[in-house]
Amino acid sequence: MLTLAIETSCDETSCAILKDGREVLSNIISSQIEIHKEYGGVVPEIASRKHIENINQIIQESLEEAKVGFDDIDIVGVTQGPGLVGALLIGISSAKAIAYALDIPLIGVNHIQGHICANYIEHKNLEPPFICLIVSGGHSYLVHVKGYTEYKLIGQTRDDAAGEAFDKVARALGLPYPGGPHIDRLAKLGNKNAIEFPRVMLEKDSYDFSFSGLKTSVLNYLNQMEQKNENIVVEDVAASFQAAILDVLVEKAFRLAKEKGLNKIVMAGGVASNSGLRDRMFEKGQEEGVEIYHPSKVLCTDNGAMIGSAAYFNYKAGQKSDLGLKVKPNLGL
Numbered sequence: 001m002l003t004l005a006i007e008t009s010c011d012e013t014s015c016a017i018l019k020d021g022r023e024v025l026s027n028i029i030s031s032q033i034e035i036h037k038e039y040g041g042v043v044p045e046i047a048s049r050k051h052i053e054n055i056n057q058i059i060q061e062s063l064e065e066a067k068v069g070f071d072d073i074d075i076v077g078v079t080q081g082p083g084l085v086g087a088l089l090i091g092i093s094s095a096k097a098i099a100y101a102l103d104i105p106l107i108g109v110n111h112i113q114g115h116i117c118a119n120y121i122e123h124k125n126l127e128p129p130f131i132c133l134i135v136s137g138g139h140s141y142l143v144h145v146k147g148y149t150e151y152k153l154i155g156q157t158r159d160d161a162a163g164e165a166f167d168k169v170a171r172a173l174g175l176p177y178p179g180g181p182h183i184d185r186l187a188k189l190g191n192k193n194a195i196e197f198p199r200v201m202l203e204k205d206s207y208d209f210s211f212s213g214l215k216t217s218v219l220n221y222l223n224q225m226e227q228k229n230e231n232i233v234v235e236d237v238a239a240s241f242q243a244a245i246l247d248v249l250v251e252k253a254f255r256l257a258k259e260k261g262l263n264k265i266v267m268a269g270g271v272a273s274n275s276g277l278r279d280r281m282f283e284k285g286q287e288e289g290v291e292i293y294h295p296s297k298v299l300c301t302d303n304g305a306m307i308g309s310a311a312y313f314n315y316k317a318g319q320k321s322d323l324g325l326k327v328k329p330n331l332g333l
């Protein structure tokens with residue numbers, strides 16, 4: 001079964017062709033990062049305009065690379081939400097047009113489910129149940145994945161997402177957008193014990209996250225150092241900040257796996273490409289007998305293939321949308 005899938009929820013215009021939900025025939029991604037960089041973050045109006053300009057070309061390229069035509073496609077998947085409303089609309093309109101013209105099923109996909117499903121593409125034998133830690137620019141979730149289409153949201157951020165905290169701290173350090181990869185790189189050169197930043201665990205049994213206090217604490221530290229005219233060692237700030245955020249993510253993910261009696265933890269989302277997070281997860285995984293999975297870098301950040309995988313599993317489970325499918329910018333899991 002061939003799935004054509006479209007992702008336009010934020011600043012990547014992407015279209016992919018998948019065979020049976022796990023095999024990627026093409027995954028064309030046009031990133032707008034260079035354009036938004038100038039503004040220090042994603043500008044929604046510009047994102048929508050760029051999606052319109054790019055989408056037809058990207059769809060065409062995805063078919064060409066997969067060496068298939070529209071007539072070979074069996075189902076169309078598209079991100080329904082969460083995301084930027086104007087950006088989502090471009091993907092949904094294109095997907096509806098294709099589904100209508102070819103008279104094939106249209107499947108609306110939750111973007112967060114897509115991030116989880118990126119792992120099914122990467123790890124051909126991975127099967128639920130497992131715990132998934134989804135950490136991206138817009139979301140931080142701990143999810144109990146019970147089946148391919150069955151998810152229980154256990155914890156989420158109460159303020160900033162993990163990636164957002166990385167990006168905001170990076171910005172304060174004068175690093176370009178998106179800052180996560182720069183912090184990752186600098187953290188390797190710094191001392192993670194140089195500065196004591198808070199690890200906000202919230203209530204004893206809580207699986208929620210809160211990163212805005214940590215971000216404020218870094219900003220306060222930078223201000224104080226500037227006022228005292230003292231030298232700021234960017235590498236030490238990056239390493240100490242990253243260690244604080246990772247301590248919380250790793251602790252909560254393993255605690256949840258233990259509570260649910262599961263020995264598989266799967267990572268997803270842009271921050272899952274953080275090398276420090278991967279190292280820590282694998283180390284602790286070895287200590288505790290827990291298997292750790294994460295997608296390759298290209299499948300961590302937003303892409304059409306992950307949406308195609310989710311659409312395939314949703315379709316198999318009997319889920320189908322109609323041409324009245326609406327964008328849901330605030331869609332939860």
Ligand code: KG4
Pocket residue numbers: 010135136137138139162163164166167178179180181184269270271272273274275300301302
């Ligand atoms: O999943 P994604 O592409 O988009 C959203 O759905 O939000 O995630 C982008 C986020 C950005 O905040 C970016 O800074 C972060 O992922 N990121 C990283 C790394 N690579 C990307 N954060 C930390 N370390 C990295 N290596």
Ligand code: ZN
Pocket residue numbers: 111115136269270301302
């Ligand atoms: Zn995403």
